[in-house]
Amino acid sequence: MNNQGKVDECPKCGSRELGQGRHSGYSAMTPVGGILGSNIMYTICSKCGYIIEGYVTNPKRFKKR
Ligand SMILES: [Zn+2]
Numbered sequence: 001m002n003n004q005g006k007v008d009e010c011p012k013c014g015s016r017e018l019g020q021g022r023h024s025g026y027s028a029m030t031p032v033g034g035i036l037g038s039n040i041m042y043t044i045c046s047k048c049g050y051i052i053e054g055y056v057t058n059p060k061r062f063k064k065r
Pocket residue numbers: 010011012013014015045046047048049050
Protein backbone atom coordinates (compact mmCIF):
# COMPACT_ATOMS: atom_id res chain seq x y z
CA MET A 1 0.00 0.00 0.00
CA ASN A 2 1.21 3.49 -0.71
CA ASN A 3 -0.24 6.45 1.06
CA GLN A 4 0.45 9.10 -1.49
CA GLY A 5 -3.22 9.97 -1.78
CA LYS A 6 -3.21 10.14 -5.55
CA VAL A 7 -4.39 7.01 -7.29
CA ASP A 8 -2.99 6.46 -10.75
CA GLU A 9 -3.42 2.75 -11.17
CA CYS A 10 -6.42 0.43 -10.93
CA PRO A 11 -5.93 -1.92 -7.94
CA LYS A 12 -8.02 -4.55 -9.65
CA CYS A 13 -6.58 -4.86 -13.16
CA GLY A 14 -3.50 -2.62 -12.94
CA SER A 15 -4.61 -0.35 -15.79
CA ARG A 16 -3.49 3.27 -15.71
CA GLU A 17 -6.31 4.43 -17.92
CA LEU A 18 -8.44 6.09 -15.29
CA GLY A 19 -11.32 8.39 -15.98
CA GLN A 20 -13.44 10.75 -13.94
CA GLY A 21 -17.16 10.48 -13.57
CA ARG A 22 -19.78 12.17 -11.49
CA HIS A 23 -23.27 11.89 -10.15
CA SER A 24 -25.22 15.09 -10.20
CA GLY A 25 -28.81 16.30 -10.24
CA TYR A 26 -31.27 13.63 -9.13
CA SER A 27 -28.60 11.08 -8.39
CA ALA A 28 -26.63 13.38 -6.13
CA MET A 29 -25.92 12.22 -2.59
CA THR A 30 -28.29 13.72 -0.02
CA PRO A 31 -27.75 13.62 3.74
CA VAL A 32 -30.28 11.57 5.72
CA GLY A 33 -32.84 14.04 7.00
CA GLY A 34 -31.36 16.81 4.90
CA ILE A 35 -32.44 18.52 1.75
CA LEU A 36 -29.33 19.93 0.15
CA GLY A 37 -27.10 17.28 -1.25
CA SER A 38 -23.83 17.16 -3.02
CA ASN A 39 -22.53 15.90 -6.32
CA ILE A 40 -20.35 12.81 -6.20
CA MET A 41 -17.09 12.55 -8.07
CA TYR A 42 -15.61 9.21 -9.00
CA THR A 43 -12.34 7.95 -10.26
CA ILE A 44 -13.13 5.01 -12.50
CA CYS A 45 -10.96 2.50 -14.32
CA SER A 46 -11.86 2.88 -17.97
CA LYS A 47 -10.71 -0.65 -18.66
CA CYS A 48 -12.57 -2.85 -16.16
CA GLY A 49 -15.05 -0.32 -14.76
CA TYR A 50 -13.87 -0.58 -11.18
CA ILE A 51 -14.66 2.47 -9.05
CA ILE A 52 -11.41 3.33 -7.36
CA GLU A 53 -12.64 6.20 -5.28
CA GLY A 54 -15.70 8.29 -4.82
CA TYR A 55 -16.26 11.44 -2.83
CA VAL A 56 -18.83 14.15 -2.41
CA THR A 57 -17.91 17.63 -3.56
CA ASN A 58 -19.58 19.27 -0.59
CA PRO A 59 -18.73 17.19 2.52
CA LYS A 60 -19.78 19.90 4.98
CA ARG A 61 -23.40 19.18 4.18
CA PHE A 62 -23.01 15.76 5.79
CA LYS A 63 -21.78 17.03 9.09
CA LYS A 64 -23.97 16.01 12.00
CA ARG A 65 -25.89 18.76 13.61
ZN1 LIG B 1 -9.30 -1.80 -13.80
